[in-house]
Amino acid sequence: MAVLRLAEIVARLGGELRGDGALEIRQVASIEQAGPSDVTFLANPRYRAGLANTRAGAVILSAAAAADCPVASIVCDQPYLYFARLSQWLNPRERAAAQRHHSATIDSPLPASVSVGAGSVIGAGCRIGERVDIGANCSIGAGSSIGADALLHAQVTLYPGAVVGARAILHSGVVIGADGFGFAREGDGSWLKIPQIGRVIIGDDVEIGAGTTIDRGALEDTVIEDGVKLDNQIQIGHNVRIGAHSAFAGCVGVAGSARIGRRCTVGGAAVILGHLSIADDVNISAGTLVAKSIHKRGTYTATVPLLEHGEWLKNFSHLRHLEALADRIRALEVELARLAEKDKS
């Protein structure tokens, strides 16, 4: 594990050092758990109370908070971003040694720098970039393509023909390129499968969380642009396009043919229906169902407040009768106007 002096950190990452530049740092830690060889950070003012008692070696924080810091500090404009850079420096990605486990089944030529874990299966005609790291028990379908420096953790599945960009990180249980959900209905109510002949195209620097599934296109391709980050257990339907640098929290579902802009954020368990489009820089709140297109940047929400169950029963039963309540208000207005008119005369 790396040991860095505070002066070294500031020399490389910038910021203003307040304290002893010779102090040795070994790791990052939370403000409560940091010890003398750890750096922590203060980005959210609501954790400021923890600052007084921290035992960290140093704290990364903004100028506004620096005066209260009882230990060494690095003052900068964006403490969380600074902390991220430092943590990446202290915790570089561990690369598997370049080797192909003898139990792997490999039917494509691979660069010597590639690592393939035990039990993984790579079909014919794949193009695998330099230094790609494939974990144990993965299944890579024929004709897939994986960009340089990508990391596939154990138990990832790529269907044939999937395209994954450089530096992608795919977590366990990810499935890329399964058939989209497309059926035509017969007269008797049964379903006729539409062959799904599109692909999945995933850009560079994309991370995809455990258990997330991205379906192949029906006719055209499903596209995940550069820098998109998807958390765990997200479902992306066929023909969807997600714009660059959008980030989705866990359990989101996106139905087929939706088009989502760049730099959007989608909160956990939100649902985006099919065949609609969402502008750039839109934020969808957690748990929100998006049933129509959003043409303007901003934050959008569709959730109901939590109540104690008895309160909920009393209040939410009225939702079945809002139209009747509105009618009664209208009737009151008419009647009251009539009385008021009469009263004037």
Next chain:
Amino acid sequence: MAVLRLAEIVARLGGELRGDGALEIRQVASIEQAGPSDVTFLANPRYRAGLANTRAGAVILSAAAAADCPVASIVCDQPYLYFARLSQWLNPRERAAAQRHHSATIDSPLPASVSVGAGSVIGAGCRIGERVDIGANCSIGAGSSIGADALLHAQVTLYPGAVVGARAILHSGVVIGADGFGFAREGDGSWLKIPQIGRVIIGDDVEIGAGTTIDRGALEDTVIEDGVKLDNQIQIGHNVRIGAHSAFAGCVGVAGSARIGRRCTVGGAAVILGHLSIADDVNISAGTLVAKSIHKRGTYTATVPLLEHGEWLKNFSHLRHLEALADRIRALEVELARLAEKDKS
């Protein structure tokens, strides 16, 4: 890849050809991307604007739209269904060559026509039908049964004793037959596991999407009837029964012992609670929570409209006070009636 002439297509699939029967067709494509050797279709009138500019070789469409078609066309009553049949013809399922990969572990006798991918494990006492195609790294528990012509993509899991019908398609990450969630609560709040001794029985012509899980029954069986189509990341609890030809979009959850009728459709991320029943031909809208039984066919919904966040805050805070609003309306009605009465006298 097959090459079909338009005359050949109409001879087999019906419809009225308008244009050159000798035109060669190689693939289906979307109305925007189709080129001269592609067929496309127009099923939804809202895409009609694309018709004028299509470069497709031919378009499958209804008589009502045919007059506007600038290229050859096939006129029929159900263009989408016709397109599905044609696409199946042009894109037949690719079968793996019948072979058992040397790295597979196979403890049951298999027909010679069966294919087993690298790393797959088939337990003892399984009954595997003719031409079953099992992808890489699947785990088939002892005593399972898989019908003829079924296709298991890579990384599918069947627990012991699962029954899967003919022509089933199971996508990667599917788990069939895990224990249902059944516990009795002890006096101290801890949980005692109820052994889950039922099975999962899946009918013929069922398709199950990536990451979908179907639990085994507690005492009786969980049953998925013929022709059911389940999209990705659906959870089906123990003892559930889903009627023939019902189709569920992604991320749906069905709690234990629910009984769902035939030909139902369930929109994405809808949730159906346990121990209730849903009639045949019911449609549940996406994102809807079904908390009680539905006895009559029709469409049912329980979602709230999306608002810009500031609008949402203003409007939805009233949900906590609907009872009070209703009380105030009642009080107004009483008071106004009193005044009106007095006014009359």
Next chain:
Amino acid sequence: MAVLRLAEIVARLGGELRGDGALEIRQVASIEQAGPSDVTFLANPRYRAGLANTRAGAVILSAAAAADCPVASIVCDQPYLYFARLSQWLNPRERAAAQRHHSATIDSPLPASVSVGAGSVIGAGCRIGERVDIGANCSIGAGSSIGADALLHAQVTLYPGAVVGARAILHSGVVIGADGFGFAREGDGSWLKIPQIGRVIIGDDVEIGAGTTIDRGALEDTVIEDGVKLDNQIQIGHNVRIGAHSAFAGCVGVAGSARIGRRCTVGGAAVILGHLSIADDVNISAGTLVAKSIHKRGTYTATVPLLEHGEWLKNFSHLRHLEALADRIRALEVELARLAEKDKS
């Protein structure tokens, strides 16, 4: 399969036997399907109608229901708990024979009592307890720890350093220890990954359903305390803590750094947002979004009632205008008060 006499059952598990103690019992079954060598139970009064027609050998029930029982019965205070104990006796967990399949890749020393299925991969430096049973095609990362008598079904993934307690049951598709979803945002909207250096710590007697994912901590650990039961397709974000004996139904999502108390129950598809805390003994209804902390035990709900779609359209459109409705009520109150005042004078 065990054969038990009713007298034997009562001798070991208690309760009052009414009927022939020599009756032989082979299995538990539902009240409708039980035959003469099965025991069934009646715990929920709404199934009492089934009692008259049961063909079970014996019924476990409460004193209140015993008079109506047409066959032998075991009378006790908690029929469901009694039934669970009896079912465990009749259906003990089947253990795989202790063996390491030759196709498994094992880089850690294992006790002789451990079983490892075909295709499973166990990294270096793992500590695996006595009688641990690892199914087919599992991937156990380096430095993981699994307590005695734990059962991992096929296709389970542990990332490096995961800690799983004794007697845990992990179902297929479970992923423990993937990176939490942590990124700092650059000025241009792109995302910088925060290394996730915490672990996942899972206590004893925990069961985790198929496809459930539990992310490793960002800096501290994600902790699942003893006796927790998680159903299928649950997502647990980084740094979450779940108190002992809490039970979550399927499809629940818990965002990062949430702290959930002991003995809580969370209904299916509920969502708990991040950085909040929930007291002990809280019940969250299915489909509920929890967007702020809950400090008091009780049941909490945030769902909307299901309506036929036309009714829904009429009633729920008013949700966009609740503020306006409230304003109109206020205006009516003012105007009516003015009139009433005038009327008095």
